[in-house]
Amino acid sequence: MADPKKPALGDVIEVRCRFCRLNLDANVSALGPDGAIVKVQCRTCRHFQDFKAPKPVEDQRAALIKKVMKIAERHTQGTSDRKTPSSTTASLTPEAVAKALWDEATKDANPLKSKIYDKHRSFGVDDLIHHKGMGLGVVREADDVSVLVLFREGFVRLPHDQPREDE
Numbered sequence: 342m343a344d345p346k347k348p349a350l351g352d353v354i355e356v357r358c359r360f361c362r363l364n365l366d367a368n369v370s371a372l373g374p375d376g377a378i379v380k381v382q383c384r385t386c387r388h389f390q391d392f393k394a395p396k397p398v399e400d401q402r403a404a405l406i407k408k409v410m411k412i413a414e415r416h417t418q419g420t421s422d423r424k425t426p427s428s429t430t431a432s433l434t435p436e437a438v439a440k441a442l443w444d445e446a447t448k449d450a451n452p453l454k455s456k457i458y459d460k461h462r463s464f465g466v467d468d469l470i471h472h473k474g475m476g477l478g479v480v481r482e483a484d485d486v487s488v489l490v491l492f493r494e495g496f497v498r499l500p501h502d503q504p505r506e507d508e
């Protein structure tokens with residue numbers, strides 16, 4: 342009898358898709374001799390790939406902060422007269438980090454192309470959102486029921502694609 346805890350071919354599991362660069366559902370497509378998952382197929386982009394465990398959200402945030410540091414450094418180098426690179430990185434509060442990320446994410450964005458946020462609408466990664474209270478935001482992650490949106494004030498998880506019960 343098969344062990345219910347052991348993965349089987351075709352099982353749906355959460356993986357880190359290296360093509361979508363997101364944690365997504367995938368089908369188990371190859372198992373090793375020891376029963377470990379070897380290959381998976383991303384259900385979003387349909388790419389077959391080596392199995393990689395989903396990335397913890399904290400890691401993703403750490404990676405984002407690293408990116409912000411680089412952006413901040415670049416800006417510091419741009420303003421060549423001021424020689425205070427250390428104080429720049431030291432002053433990176435979470436708010437400053439979010440602001441820098443938001444600046445970077447929205448610098449080429451056309452606000453006219455933003456979608457008005459509505460929990461019944463469905464949004465995808467990189468969608469530009471206009472939220473009544475929080476203003477312009479960029480979708481950074483999306484799953485079946487929620488999206489992680491980068492607003493000027495920081496990251497906010499919002500529901501989306503909700504069924505309209507009262508209709």
Ligand SMILES: [Zn+2]
Binds near residue numbers: 384
């Ligand atoms: Zn994928």
